[in-house]
Amino acid sequence: MTIAEMHEVSKIFIDSRNGKGLVAIRDMSLTIKEGEFLCLIGPSGCGKSTSLNLLAGFETPSRGKVLFRGEPVKGPSPQRGVVFQEPSLFPWMSVLQNVMFSIQSKDKGERKRIALENLRIVSLDGFAHYRPNELSGGMKQRVAIARTLAMNPEMLLMDEPFSNLDEQTRRKMDEEVLKIWKREERTVVFVTHNIEEALMLGTRIVLMSASPGKKEREWVIDLPWPRDPTSDYLMDKKVEMARKMSACHCANSSNDLLEVTD
Ligand SMILES: Nc1ncnc2c1ncn2[C@@H]1O[C@H](COP(=O)(O)OP(=O)(O)OP(=O)(O)O)[C@@H](O)[C@H]1O
Numbered sequence: 123m124t125i126a127e128m129h130e131v132s133k134i135f136i137d138s139r140n141g142k143g144l145v146a147i148r149d150m151s152l153t154i155k156e157g158e159f160l161c162l163i164g165p166s167g168c169g170k171s172t173s174l175n176l177l178a179g180f181e182t183p184s185r186g187k188v189l190f191r192g193e194p195v196k197g198p199s200p201q202r203g204v205v206f207q208e209p210s211l212f213p214w215m216s217v218l219q220n221v222m223f224s225i226q227s228k229d230k231g232e233r234k235r236i237a238l239e240n241l242r243i244v245s246l247d248g249f250a251h252y253r254p255n256e257l258s259g260g261m262k263q264r265v266a267i268a269r270t271l272a273m274n275p276e277m278l279l280m281d282e283p284f285s286n287l288d289e290q291t292r293r294k295m296d297e298e299v300l301k302i303w304k305r306e307e308r309t310v311v312f313v314t315h316n317i318e319e320a321l322m323l324g325t326r327i328v329l330m331s332a333s334p335g336k337k338e339r340e341w342v343i344d345l346p347w348p349r350d351p352t353s354d355y356l357m358d359k360k361v362e363m364a365r366k367m368s369a370c371h372c373a374n375s376s377n378d379l380l381e382v383t384d
């Protein structure tokens with residue numbers, strides 16, 4: 123069943139300094155199925171974050187439609203939880219308070235219970251009273267994930283959530299996200315520019331072409347987890363995707379700038 127959809131979406135950002143428009147994505151269509159782990163890959167600047175922001179409701183499309191459960195996305199909603207590259211926690215609040223902050227219930231006891239439950243999911247319930255500056259980068263990102271999960275979103279939108287972490291921590295975090303996805307049965311849209319990460323995680327991988335972005339190709343990865351990145355199948359896929367990604371990078375490496383008059 124479809125949970126979210128981008129239908130022939132274009133997004134043009136207008137530069138107020140010169141009135142020119144930058145086409146970030148053009149005629150992008152994407153159907154997201156309930157329960158899938160969709161990875162969005164593509165060269166830098168091709169519109170991955172823009173697509174995620176449109177699905178989150180932080181941006182509105184210039185043309186086309188963005189739908190969630192068949193209804194137009196009109197703004198952010200707790201149904202669509204976002205995890206950014208930077209965890210952006212409140213430094214003066216404890217880990218527990220940071221997570222409690224995102225929960226809408228008026229009952230403080232209830233908020234605390236939900237926050238602790240979600241901290242347990244990311245194995246940080248023992249750190250509830252720590253401040254963000256006392257945590258490692260990976261732990262901070264886990265708090266950010268707990269904070270988003272505590273809103274009980276149906277769809278998790280993750281924008282390169284682990285790209286600032288070292289390789290080993292990133293792999294551990296990927297495993298954590300997979301566990302959460304399997305246990306909680308949510309839909310995940312995961313942006314990464316790391317082909318191997320996408321291959322280790324995704325049930326489907328969508329490649330966006332270079333700017334202005336649109337869907338270029340997709341691969342369904344019908345393999346169980348944990349996956350072996352050195353298997354012949356995944357090595358072949360990695361080479362194929364890398365070729366495809368560099369080809370679309372060279373074919374169109376500069377953004378379209380439009381004269382916009384109103
Ligand atoms: N708020 C904005 N205002 C103006 N231009 C923007 C804005 N957000 C994105 N853009 C432009 O849209 C294009 C796509 O940006 P986007 O951030 O979606 O790319 P990306 O694929 O996420 O790149 P990266 O892999 O580097 O994160 C870029 O040319 C960028 O400059």
Ligand SMILES: [Mg+2]
Nearest residue numbers: 170171172281
């Ligand atoms: Mg981005």
